[in-house]
Amino acid sequence: MSSHLVYALVGGLLFSIGTYGLIVRPHMIHKIISTNFMGSGVFLVLIGLGNRTPSGVPDPVPQAMVLTGIVVTVALTALSLAIAKRYFSLTGRGDISEHREERVG
Amino acid sequence: MRDRLPGSQLIPLVTGAGLFALVTRAILSLPGESAGLSVRVTETAAENGISNVVTAVLLDFRGYDTLLEIAVLMLVTVAVFSLRETTMSPTPLSERPGPVLGALTRTVIPVMLLVAGHFVWIGSSRPGGAFQAGAVIGAAGILLALSGYSRPKWVGPRAISWVLSIGLLVFVGVAVYPVLLGEELLQYPAESRKALILVIEALLTLSIGASLVSLFIASASPRVQGDRE
Amino acid sequence: MMLAFDVLLAALLVWIAFGSLSELKLFKSVVMFVVFGLFMALAWVRLGAPDVALAEAAIGAGVTGALMLDAVGHMRERQQPYPASATEQGTPDA
Numbered sequence: 001m002s003s004h005l006v007y008a009l010v011g012g013l014l015f016s017i018g019t020y021g022l023i024v025r026p027h028m029i030h031k032i033i034s035t036n037f038m039g040s041g042v043f044l045v046l047i048g049l050g051n052r053t054p055s056g057v058p059d060p061v062p063q064a065m066v067l068t069g070i071v072v073t074v075a076l077t078a079l080s081l082a083i084a085k086r087y088f089s090l091t092g093r094g095d096i097s098e099h100r101e102e103r104v105g
Numbered sequence: 106m107r108d109r110l111p112g113s114q115l116i117p118l119v120t121g122a123g124l125f126a127l128v129t130r131a132i133l134s135l136p137g138e139s140a141g142l143s144v145r146v147t148e149t150a151a152e153n154g155i156s157n158v159v160t161a162v163l164l165d166f167r168g169y170d171t172l173l174e175i176a177v178l179m180l181v182t183v184a185v186f187s188l189r190e191t192t193m194s195p196t197p198l199s200e201r202p203g204p205v206l207g208a209l210t211r212t213v214i215p216v217m218l219l220v221a222g223h224f225v226w227i228g229s230s231r232p233g234g235a236f237q238a239g240a241v242i243g244a245a246g247i248l249l250a251l252s253g254y255s256r257p258k259w260v261g262p263r264a265i266s267w268v269l270s271i272g273l274l275v276f277v278g279v280a281v282y283p284v285l286l287g288e289e290l291l292q293y294p295a296e297s298r299k300a301l302i303l304v305i306e307a308l309l310t311l312s313i314g315a316s317l318v319s320l321f322i323a324s325a326s327p328r329v330q331g332d333r334e
Numbered sequence: 335m336m337l338a339f340d341v342l343l344a345a346l347l348v349w350i351a352f353g354s355l356s357e358l359k360l361f362k363s364v365v366m367f368v369v370f371g372l373f374m375a376l377a378w379v380r381l382g383a384p385d386v387a388l389a390e391a392a393i394g395a396g397v398t399g400a401l402m403l404d405a406v407g408h409m410r411e412r413q414q415p416y417p418a419s420a421t422e423q424g425t426p427d428a
Contacts (some may be wrong), residue, residue, distance in 0.1 A: 003340035005132070007381055010344040012128030014351055020121035021355035024114070029360055029405060033367050036398065037351050040374055045132065047381050052139045058382040059141040060158040064167055066386050067159070067236055068174045074317070074393050074401075075181035081405045082188045082324040089190060094360075094409050159385045224388070232384035240392035247400050317397050325404050 004051035011044025026097030028084040032077060039073045154299045156230045163234065164302050168291045172280055175273050175309060182269060182316045185323050202253040210252045217245040225310050229299065235306040236313060243317025250322050269319065272312025276305055340380055347373055360409070364402045371395025 018038030022031050043066040050062035088094050143158075150161035163171050202210065221238040228234035279301060283292040293301050350373065354366035371394040378387035 001337075002137075003337050004381055006337070006340050006344050007377060008132050009129055010348060012125055012132060013348055015128060016121040016125035017348070017351050017355065019124055020117050023117035023120065025355060027360065029402065029409070030355065030363060033363055033402070034355060036367065036394075037355070037370075040370075040394075043386075044374075044377065045128070047378070047383050047386065049132065049135065050141060051381055052135075052137065052141075053143050054138045054140060055143070057143055057147065059143040060146055060162045061142045061167075063159050063383045063386055064162040064170075066383070067163065067234075067389055068170055070386070070389050070393055071174055071236055071313070072177055074398050075178050075320070077398050078320040078324065078401055079181050079184055081401050082185045085324060085405055085408050086188050086190070088409050157385075159383075232388060234385055237385065237388040237392060240389060240397065244392055244396045244400075247397065251400075317393075321397070321401060321404070324401070325408075 004048045006048075008045050008048030011041040011046075011048060014038070014041030014044065017041075026095045028087070028094050028096055029081075031096075032080045032084065035080070036073060036077060039069065043069055154229070155302065157228060157232065157234070159232075160228050160234045160302075160306075164305065165293070165298070168280070171309075172273075172276055172291070175276060175312065178313065178316050179270065179273050182319050182323075185320055189323050206252050210248060210254070214245050214249065217241050217248075221245070221310065221314070225303075225306055228306060229303070235309040238306075238310040239313025240317065242310060242314025243321075246314065246318030247321045250318070250325070265315065265319070268311055268315045270312070272305075272309040275308050279305060336380075343373065343377055343380065347377065360406045361403075364399065364406055367402065368395050368399035371399065 015038050018034045018036075018041060021034035021037065025031060025034065046062040046066055046069075047058070050059035053059055084094065087096075146158050146162060146166065150156065150158050150165070153161065153165060155161040155165065221241040224233035224238035224241065225235060226233075228238070279293075280291040283294075284290055347370065350366055350370045354363050354370060357363045357366065371390060374394060375387045375391040378384070378390055
């Protein structure tokens with residue numbers, strides 16, 4: 001098994017760990033972190049599979065896509081965090097689980 | 106993860122495990138060797154004068170993706186601005202950082218700016234480019250904001266808006282100009298390709314750096330924004 | 335031989351990710367996330383993508399980490415909704 005295949009498989013594992021965390025953890029910041037892990041997993045799969053070239057030189061197209069993806073991810077994270085902070089300011093809660101039926105504000 | 110009902114832990118677990126199984130099966134079913142587009146890109150990039158193939162793909166072959174990505178970044182910056190709770194007013198100069206932090210920032214910030222400039226210039230032949238340089242500038246701005254340096258009074262909101270939008274505006278201009286001449290979108294003229302790409306990269310660096318700093322400062326808690334009461 | 339290094343680094347990435355998501359404290363989760371970003375930069379170098387490594391280290395670990403730490407601090411200082419006027423008496427450690 002070549003080394004880039006290891007990274008690709010681990011990328012898939014990171015994606016599933018991120019999905020699990022996104023569903024299970026109730027706090028907004030944990031959900032945002034889980035989304036970032038899912039994104040990183042996808043990037044690992046993309047570049048890991050892009051290293052399969054016979055000449056040994058990695059394929060630059062997935063690398064460019066991942067570079068774009070990293071910038072878009074930070075933009076997404078910044079907006080999500082701004083919304084989360086605003087929500088916390090308005091309601092005093094960061095936990096968006098349904099089981100906590102406390103009075104808002 | 107303890108405040109959940111025991112049965113509802115099963116669905117996310119099955120979902121995660123199922124996703125992992127599907128992805129693994131998809132990865133392992135692909136051929137072990139596949140050239141992709143690397144050969145074609147390497148051949149064409151060398152004759153364009155840009156030997157860093159990733160930069161060539163980003164700005165030359167897939168320039169449209171980069172254009173849209175910068176647009177996304179600007180949109181998100183505007184959105185984060187609209188979520189602000191307090192106005193950004195510069196703090197008076199009496200709020201200076203302490204001696205150690207001040208000395209550290211005075212040493213590190215110029216080096217960071219130099220590194221950013223290096224990345225932009227060297228991005229056409231060695232690892233580097235506009236995004237990396239913009240990220241270093243953004244980090245330098247965040248460091249300044251966290252150290253207590255406030256925005257100088259001569260940097261008004263209009264100056265900030267110009268710096269934020271100059272990268273996207275020039276990029277769109279360079280992209281649309283060939284269309285007005287009857288050619289395709291983002292068709293660089295052959296003789297000034299490298300110079301045009303360098304100009305676009307430099308302005309993109311400014312915009313990306315300013316955008317990252319704005320994302321941090323506009324959404325920061327009032328203590329960072331300097332809204333002391 | 336480098337395959338052993340890659341397997342170890344990949345396992346470390348999974349371990350850090352799992353550790354970050356199973357932590358109860360927000361601050362610890364964010365710190366593990368920043369560490370994850372730095373080890374991802376190593377992984378990118380091993381995958382022959384130095385541009386992506388530079389971007390991941392600066393953006394993924396640096397800027398995102400700063401944003402998240404600011405959010406965690408914001409959510410810790412205020413245990414009650416933001417008062418309409420910050421000059422109100424009794425605002426906790428504003």
